[in-house]
Amino acid sequence: MTTNTVVSVNGLEKTYGKANERQYRALKDINLTVEQGEFVGIMGASGSGKTTLLNMLSTLDVPTSGDVVVNGHDVTQMRGNQLADFRAQEVGFIFQDFNLLESLTAEENIGLPLALQGTASQVMDQAIHEVAATLSISDLLQKYPSELSGGQKQRVAAARAIVHHPAILMGDEPTGALDSTSARELLDLLTTINREQAMSVLLVTHDPFSASFCQRILFIKDGEIGSELRRGDQDRREFYQEILNELGTFNE
Amino acid sequence: MLGKLALAGIKNRRRDYLVLLAGLTMSAAIFYMFANLATNQAFIKANAAIRSANVIFGFGAVLLIIITVVYLMYANSFLLSMRQHDYGLFMMLGATRKRVGQLVFLETLILGTVATAIGIGLGLLMSKFLVGFLLNLLGLHLVHLTSFYVPAILATAVLYVGLFILASVFNLFRLTRTTVLKLLHSDSEANQPQVKPGRQFIQAILGILSLAVGYWALANIKVLMMSAIPLALVTITIGTYLLFKATILMVIRQLRRTAWSKKHLNGFLLGQLNFRVYNYTRMLTIVSLLFAMALGAITVGSGYHRQLPRVVDHFSGYSVALHNVSGKEEKLIDQLHIAHQATYTQKRQGKVVAYNAAEFERQPFEQQRFSKNGQKLIGYDTQSLKTFKKSGIKEMDFMALALNGAGPYAPQILSASQFKQQKGTKMTVTVIRVTNFTRDMAVLKKLNKIETSRFVQPAYMTVGSYQSFEMMTGFFGGFEFIGYFLGIAFLAMLASCLMFKILSGAPGDKQRYRMLFKIGVRQSKMRQGIAKEIGILFLIPGIMGVIDVLFGLQMFKPLMASPMSPYLGIGSTFLIFIGLYVIYYFITLALYWRIVLPQATND
Numbered sequence: 001m002t003t004n005t006v007v008s009v010n011g012l013e014k015t016y017g018k019a020n021e022r023q024y025r026a027l028k029d030i031n032l033t034v035e036q037g038e039f040v041g042i043m044g045a046s047g048s049g050k051t052t053l054l055n056m057l058s059t060l061d062v063p064t065s066g067d068v069v070v071n072g073h074d075v076t077q078m079r080g081n082q083l084a085d086f087r088a089q090e091v092g093f094i095f096q097d098f099n100l101l102e103s104l105t106a107e108e109n110i111g112l113p114l115a116l117q118g119t120a121s122q123v124m125d126q127a128i129h130e131v132a133a134t135l136s137i138s139d140l141l142q143k144y145p146s147e148l149s150g151g152q153k154q155r156v157a158a159a160r161a162i163v164h165h166p167a168i169l170m171g172d173e174p175t176g177a178l179d180s181t182s183a184r185e186l187l188d189l190l191t192t193i194n195r196e197q198a199m200s201v202l203l204v205t206h207d208p209f210s211a212s213f214c215q216r217i218l219f220i221k222d223g224e225i226g227s228e229l230r231r232g233d234q235d236r237r238e239f240y241q242e243i244l245n246e247l248g249t250f251n252e
Numbered sequence: 253m254l255g256k257l258a259l260a261g262i263k264n265r266r267r268d269y270l271v272l273l274a275g276l277t278m279s280a281a282i283f284y285m286f287a288n289l290a291t292n293q294a295f296i297k298a299n300a301a302i303r304s305a306n307v308i309f310g311f312g313a314v315l316l317i318i319i320t321v322v323y324l325m326y327a328n329s330f331l332l333s334m335r336q337h338d339y340g341l342f343m344m345l346g347a348t349r350k351r352v353g354q355l356v357f358l359e360t361l362i363l364g365t366v367a368t369a370i371g372i373g374l375g376l377l378m379s380k381f382l383v384g385f386l387l388n389l390l391g392l393h394l395v396h397l398t399s400f401y402v403p404a405i406l407a408t409a410v411l412y413v414g415l416f417i418l419a420s421v422f423n424l425f426r427l428t429r430t431t432v433l434k435l436l437h438s439d440s441e442a443n444q445p446q447v448k449p450g451r452q453f454i455q456a457i458l459g460i461l462s463l464a465v466g467y468w469a470l471a472n473i474k475v476l477m478m479s480a481i482p483l484a485l486v487t488i489t490i491g492t493y494l495l496f497k498a499t500i501l502m503v504i505r506q507l508r509r510t511a512w513s514k515k516h517l518n519g520f521l522l523g524q525l526n527f528r529v530y531n532y533t534r535m536l537t538i539v540s541l542l543f544a545m546a547l548g549a550i551t552v553g554s555g556y557h558r559q560l561p562r563v564v565d566h567f568s569g570y571s572v573a574l575h576n577v578s579g580k581e582e583k584l585i586d587q588l589h590i591a592h593q594a595t596y597t598q599k600r601q602g603k604v605v606a607y608n609a610a611e612f613e614r615q616p617f618e619q620q621r622f623s624k625n626g627q628k629l630i631g632y633d634t635q636s637l638k639t640f641k642k643s644g645i646k647e648m649d650f651m652a653l654a655l656n657g658a659g660p661y662a663p664q665i666l667s668a669s670q671f672k673q674q675k676g677t678k679m680t681v682t683v684i685r686v687t688n689f690t691r692d693m694a695v696l697k698k699l700n701k702i703e704t705s706r707f708v709q710p711a712y713m714t715v716g717s718y719q720s721f722e723m724m725t726g727f728f729g730g731f732e733f734i735g736y737f738l739g740i741a742f743l744a745m746l747a748s749c750l751m752f753k754i755l756s757g758a759p760g761d762k763q764r765y766r767m768l769f770k771i772g773v774r775q776s777k778m779r780q781g782i783a784k785e786i787g788i789l790f791l792i793p794g795i796m797g798v799i800d801v802l803f804g805l806q807m808f809k810p811l812m813a814s815p816m817s818p819y820l821g822i823g824s825t826f827l828i829f830i831g832l833y834v835i836y837y838f839i840t841l842a843l844y845w846r847i848v849l850p851q852a853t854n855d
Contacts, residue, residue: 058770080774080775081774081775081776084769084773084774084777085772085774087770087772088773089772091772093770093771099767099771101523101764101768103520103524103526103527103764104519104520108508108519108520108523111514111519112519112520112771113771113772114514115514115515115516115517115518115519116771116773116777118515119514121511121514121515
């Protein structure tokens, strides 16, 4: 493993169902790496295993076999509190359904990861305001999630995901519940974060438009990685076409 | 088919249902026990102590019904919160509203009927064993106490099944009027309560004023008489409600601005409380009042009973009066710590008893001396023979020294020579006053037993402070019994109310804790967070209830005159009560943890 690899997955398998029941192999021998500062997309249809894969990487689920190393931590060897602390410190999450706590203001939601680490309140205030400025949500900080639009909610969620400078930002269909304008804004934001903060981003999506913002795309089908596309020097539109073409053949 | 689905749904949540069923069963059992005691005419008529406490029983019954209604309301909302997602699903699958409505109706009714039936059975058993045990503990012997009493069974069944029918109808309306989508996504969005400082300030002032009026009314029950109780009940309820509404939100809001709220889960805790407490204001008000009543009932009941030895010297100038002291009695008397002892010779004839003046010259009859207001015993006096013949001789204490089955003989004090010639049955009477009643209680009891077996006295009369003590013990023991009984029943129900109210919020919280789990909050932190949140929800009405009781006890000051005091020794009563309350807290907490805490998906 080189020092600038953020995620490295080797021979990852996930089988659901107990030995005496009908078993279902959701993931079969997955191998992948994400380099420092890379923007990687994982594409696949529903049921292809992409969310299962993300859950393994983010330790929400436990693999049946194989290794997952994130930022130098072998997450398959971790238990209980280690897992929680790992998620809290190394991973930033954006979910399709926002997962904001509606009993807290935007500011409190964003500050939560820092509060969990016991950060001093001045440091925390500064971090929150910095990230809010980056995502241009400074004027929303005192509002509750119920007072925000979908796009605003997702930006607050993004702010929460990066406020503690995690090693990797993971998104599970983050644009899934957004209208097209909000979706484009969010994806632009993710690109900005990726470029300016050199933060690795791993995006799981079935939407070619979202995927076209990535530098590299892994196609997953029936629990296996089928093919890989690199954007290289193409502009986003050309890459979008290439993705559409690839999907056309990949799903055959 | 739908019926099968519904059953499967219940099976999946059988532990939650078990809690609900257990709660309802206990409630029905308690109600049966109370109804059994309160309505059993033979029992009430046979026990003087209970008969005089009839008003208390009636008062208790009304309170118990109110609590039962509130309790069933919360239990029902817990039931509904568990089931509405399933019902929504059925409707989405194409079940008609009518069919789902039938299901809801039947489910509520079946659960209620089963709970009532088991509850009455349990109540029968509890009446048989628990009530007897409680009575033994208090040293009371009540006759005609049966555990099986048909009118009580009917009363319980009618009340509970009736209430469950109401609940079923209510559920029917709730469900058939809500849209399918709302049912499916029943985890409601939290409403952020608005804070209007001006209005809240006025609310706070009004709240404190009403509380002040209520407490003042209780303290001045002597002046206001019976009107004090309803006045206090209304003003304290309003005051508590307003005060909760005005202050708790303000306090939480202030706390959220501090640096403390930015540490760990504190901010989340405050956020949770912020919208919970607001929804819970009415609930917390009721619970704090019930808490106060339960605690008050126990405190006063046991206070009377426990403090009786303190006032026993007020009852009579002597502890026991013994006639024709036998050898056995002599030995017992030797064991006493005697403050005063005197023996007089009597000659009884017709309706008259004669005494020898010479004996009174030698050993004047000691009388109690009270303070000017007549409340406090300050010592013992003797009168000159001349005055005694005029006034002391007519005192009940002295008259009671010569009794037959119908009442006292008329006393006469004759000069030594006259007395010698007086005819009649000659006997002696020895009056004894001990220095410390509590210390010599056991010996006094034996002496009294011998005395009462040898000589008759009218049933309505007591001789000496020991006999008064025995009678009062029976009376106040009855008080204490009712106090404990009502107190424990109230506590059981109020804590269950709070439990169900909190538990019905659990499904919504489940999602929140799932989110926290995802962003990497340790299990232990979440556990602590929940413990704090629920702890505070239990603590608020607890504190308010204790304050209510401390003020409310003022009401009993006229009844428990010095040296008794409603405030004496309340520490231990409070401890027992709070101990039981804490047990409820831990049960709620354990259930909440189980419902809410997310588990990592390991298989």
